[in-house]
Amino acid sequence: MPHDDHGAGHAHDHTAGANARMLGWALALTATYLVAEVIGGLWFNSLALLSDAAHMLTDVAALVMSLLAIALGRKPPDDRRTFGYRRFEILAAAFNAVLLFAIAIYVFVEAIRRFSQPQEVQSWGMLIVAAIGLAVNLVSMRLLTAGKDASFNVKGAYLEVWADMIGSVGVIAGAVAIRFTGWTWIDPVVAVAIGLWVLPRTWILLRDTSNVLLEGVPRGVVLSDVRAAIGNVRGVSGLHDLHVWSTSNDENSCTVHVTLDDAADPDTVRTAIVAEMERRFGIAHVTVQAERPDALCDAATRHA
Structure with a gap:
């Protein structure tokens, strides 16, 4: 059953454009601080700063990937990608999650x-240097806050910056403690x-992105309630x-075959579903196939 997706598409384009601008500013700030942190680590002979700079490098890579994901996600569907390229954002977010796991393992080692x-x-x-990093991270987090709940991709970048902010606080606290105790x-x-x-x-983040890639029921939707x-x-x-599944975290879809009562009008039932x-689940992409009981019996007879 056809329905108008122009409004939804326009809203997504507007959201993606806003996310791209915020990610661009965050990338500029993070890359600038990365250079400063490397220089500071070498100048002050601080392995802690150099290690944090390695973490910042992964942030820069993650932000670049997020921007690329949004750019590809804007590409319209074609004969090979009938759903478009929006799921690339989910792949990028999943990669960011794996990258964060790798960083955490490196930190432990x-x-x-x-x-x-x-x-x-x-x-x-x-x-x-850590205090400057804290300021940069706070500004970047502020830039990404608006889009983190609407996009797994932005959420992944937000978590990267958030982890860096906590890292900056830890480095500051550690620097003060080491300065006055020598421990x-x-x-x-x-x-x-x-x-x-x-x-x-x-x-x-990895759990949510994996659910989308496996075409699981979106979080917040209970299949029994839909049924x-x-x-x-x-x-x-x-x-x-x-x-019921999603191609991204803000675009849920549903397909269903329904059996009609003898007197029911198929178009009326489809429109109502x-x-x-x-109205109830926020699912705008719905495909309904309506069938009569006698048609199902005929199909079963032919199959037998």
Whole structure:
């Protein structure tokens, strides 16, 4: 059954454009600070800053991938990609989640190494550079906040920056503590704490993106409720082949075969089901195939 997707497409284009601008600003800030952090790490002989710079490098890569994903996601459907390219955003977000896991593992390994081989750092220089990094991360987080709940892709970039912000706070606290106590073991302890904080949030992102890639029922939608809502539409006597999935986290789809009562009008039933799906579940892309009981019996007889 045809329906007008122009409004939804226009809204998505507007959202994607806004996300691209915010990601662009965040990328510019992060890349600039990355250069500064590398220079500061070398100048102050701080392995902690250089290690954090490696983390920042992955942030820059993640932001670049997010921008590419949005650019590809805007491409219209074609003869080979009938759903378009929006799922590339999900692939990029999943890659970001895997990247965050790799970073957390690196942090744990580096922390273990530093427990056995403490590193001497110039704490004041470390503190100044980390404070600048904190300011950059706060601005980047502010830029990405608006789009993080509407896009897995932006959410992945947001989590990267959020992890960096926590890292900056940890480095600042560690620098102050080391400056006044001389306890160099504080540095790996902070590193482990950052890794433990990042991992649960990374798992949530990976779980949600995997659900989309596996075409699972979108979070927040209960399939039994969808089945009951369709079954309660006047003129529906039964239903089968019900599928609910999403091509991205803000575009849910539904297909279903319904069996009609003898007196039901197919077009009226289809229109009512589409309206109910959008009203109750926010599913605007709905395909309904209406069948008569006698047609099902004839099909079963022919198959036998």
